[in-house]
Amino acid sequence: MIAFVRGHFVQKQPARVVVDVNGVGYDLQISLNTYSFIANKESGLLYTYLHITENAQTLFGFAELEEKDLFLQLISVSGVGAATARMMLSGMKPEEITRAIIQGNTKQLESIKGIGKKSAERLIVELRDKLGKQSVSFLPSSAANSLPGNDAVVALVSLGIAKPAAELAVKKAIESTSENIVLEELIKNALKNL
Numbered sequence: 001m002i003a004f005v006r007g008h009f010v011q012k013q014p015a016r017v018v019v020d021v022n023g024v025g026y027d028l029q030i031s032l033n034t035y036s037f038i039a040n041k042e043s044g045l046l047y048t049y050l051h052i053t054e055n056a057q058t059l060f061g062f063a064e065l066e067e068k069d070l071f072l073q074l075i076s077v078s079g080v081g082a083a084t085a086r087m088m089l090s091g092m093k094p095e096e097i098t099r100a101i102i103q104g105n106t107k108q109l110e111s112i113k114g115i116g117k118k119s120a121e122r123l124i125v126e127l128r129d130k131l132g133k134q135s136v137s138f139l140p141s142s143a144a145n146s147l148p149g150n151d152a153v154v155a156l157v158s159l160g161i162a163k164p165a166a167e168l169a170v171k172k173a174i175e176s177t178s179e180n181i182v183l184e185e186l187i188k189n190a191l192k193n194l
Contacts, residue, residue, distance in 0.1 A: 006046075104124050
């Protein structure tokens with residue numbers, strides 16, 4: 001398996017990039033999300049996934065490991081293929097997809113080309129718990145950028161509170177308190193918001 005490629009971006013298009021790695025050109029299918037990361041770069045590292053089917057072998061590239069992990073989660077759902085998963089990652093940022101799935105927002109998922117109501121519901125049913133147990137990278141920026149915010153969510157989840165509810169409570173607590181709040185106070189304030 002090819003875990004990543006690092007090299008010079010020979011050709012860049014919104015849906016694909018050719019990476020020269022020591023004289024070997026790798027043709028990678030990418031999302032618009034990844035394209036936005038590499039658009040102004042001459043070289044770099046892309047995480048990869050080799051998708052093998054009866055008719056083709058396709059190498060997908062991702063600017064961030066989180067995007068690759070979400071891609072793998074998406075294609076694990078029955079009826080969601082690699083092309084659809086790439087379309088989803090082109091239509092929404094990974095944290096937006098994760099948030100929509102965890103919150104059960106079928107309308108937002110249906111807004112992506114290729115995702116109908118049944119596919120959106122299947123994504124939510126099959127991935128809500130898996131994605132809910134992962135990192136808090138999809139927290140709103142004010143909470144995601146604060147270490148106490150992440151720690152507070154982890155603490156609330158360990159107390160048996162559902163992750164989406166914990167994140168919302170921590171977000172409200174952060175917005176309503178001073179910037180230099182200690183973790184214990186943040187958790188107490190978050191508990192009041194439940």
